[in-house]
Amino acid sequence: MNQNLFASFNMPMILGIPLVALFILFPTMLIMPSNNLNNNRSSSIQQWLIQLMLKQMMTNHTIKGRTWSLMLLTLITFITLNNLLGVMPYAFTPTTQLSLNLGMAIPLWMATVLMGLRFKTKATLAHLLPQGTPIPLIPMLIIIETISLFIQPVALAVRLTANITAGHLLMHLLGDTTLILLSTYLSSSVITVIVIILLITLELGVALIQAYVFTLLVSLYLHNNS
Amino acid sequence: MLQNFIKNMWLPLKPYYTEVYQEIWVGMGLMGFIVYKLHAAGTFLYAGLKLMGSNNPPVLASQSRESQHLGQLGKFEQDFNIRELRL
Numbered sequence: 001m002n003q004n005l006f007a008s009f010n011m012p013m014i015l016g017i018p019l020v021a022l023f024i025l026f027p028t029m030l031i032m033p034s035n036n037l038n039n040n041r042s043s044s045i046q047q048w049l050i051q052l053m054l055k056q057m058m059t060n061h062t063i064k065g066r067t068w069s070l071m072l073l074t075l076i077t078f079i080t081l082n083n084l085l086g087v088m089p090y091a092f093t094p095t096t097q098l099s100l101n102l103g104m105a106i107p108l109w110m111a112t113v114l115m116g117l118r119f120k121t122k123a124t125l126a127h128l129l130p131q132g133t134p135i136p137l138i139p140m141l142i143i144i145e146t147i148s149l150f151i152q153p154v155a156l157a158v159r160l161t162a163n164i165t166a167g168h169l170l171m172h173l174l175g176d177t178t179l180i181l182l183s184t185y186l187s188s189s190v191i192t193v194i195v196i197i198l199l200i201t202l203e204l205g206v207a208l209i210q211a212y213v214f215t216l217l218v219s220l221y222l223h224n225n226s
Numbered sequence: 227m228l229q230n231f232i233k234n235m236w237l238p239l240k241p242y243y244t245e246v247y248q249e250i251w252v253g254m255g256l257m258g259f260i261v262y263k264l265h266a267a268g269t270f271l272y273a274g275l276k277l278m279g280s281n282n283p284p285v286l287a288s289q290s291r292e293s294q295h296l297g298q299l300g301k302f303e304q305d306f307n308i309r310e311l312r313l
Contacts, residue, residue, distance in 0.1 A: 109253070110252065110253030110256055111247070
């Protein structure tokens with residue numbers, strides 16, 4: 001039993017050594033690369049999923065954008081598996097840590113902006129002013145568009161953190177409520193158990209969707225700048 | 227082991243690391259700079275509070291001794307505080 005509501009968001013430690021690296025590297029054990037033409041069922045399913053994600057994400061990109069296929073596939077796989085880790089009870093979810101999500105968002109966003117400035121400088125700078133803007137509004141709109149550009153990595157990271165954290169908090173709250181109600185009002189605890197089951201299903205969906213949204217937005221920024 | 231690493235990891239991915247991901251390295255450098263600045267600010271604040279004679283300078287939640295009953299356990303249990311599962 002956790003001591004408080006936020007205990008599962010603390011970094012697990014042994015002898016003062018943080019175990020975060022183990023938690024982050026654990027999903028790599030679930031992905032099994034193979035050089036065989038015909039694989040076993042799990043490898044075949046993984047390869048089919050990877051092909052599906054690749055086709056879905058990279059069809060609309062230019063040749064330059066498609067060089068990022070490996071990066072984007074790794075990103076969506078990493079975030080999906082880390083999010084799904086948290087749906088297990090008492091597990092630590094790496095993607096609830098803003099530091100990890102900012103560590104993913106800032107380099108990738110910066111890379112897309114630098115790529116745009118390096119290869120398509122005029123087009124990238126032209127994006128700071130929407131077409132058809134009235135002349136008196138131009139200075140203000142450029143400032144607004146610049147601010148919205150710099151907010152993009154923060155929004156990426158905070159969106160993922162908040163969505164995953166909120167779901168886990170709700171599950172903890174309802175779990176504690178159920179435990180208390182078990183000894184007092186048994187019929188109410190049945191309702192809370194049903195709600196928890198529905199919430200876990202929602203959390204599974206949120207885990208997959210948030211990974212897809214994160215990767216899709218990075219892919220969109222890449223598409224705008226390549 | 228190094229030869230295997232170079233053959234299996236570095237050689238296939240060399241074009242990515244050297245050509246495709248150049249801008250990502252710059253982004254990672256910026257991220258590292260931000261992390262360094264945040265860490266330095268935290269250390270500076272902690273040192274300043276201790277210098278001013280604060281008896282209870284703030285401690286990160288992950289570094290704190292979490293609750294009262296942890297204090298009642300032995301040193302062994304405190305060190306192995308990864309999770310407390312009451313089975």
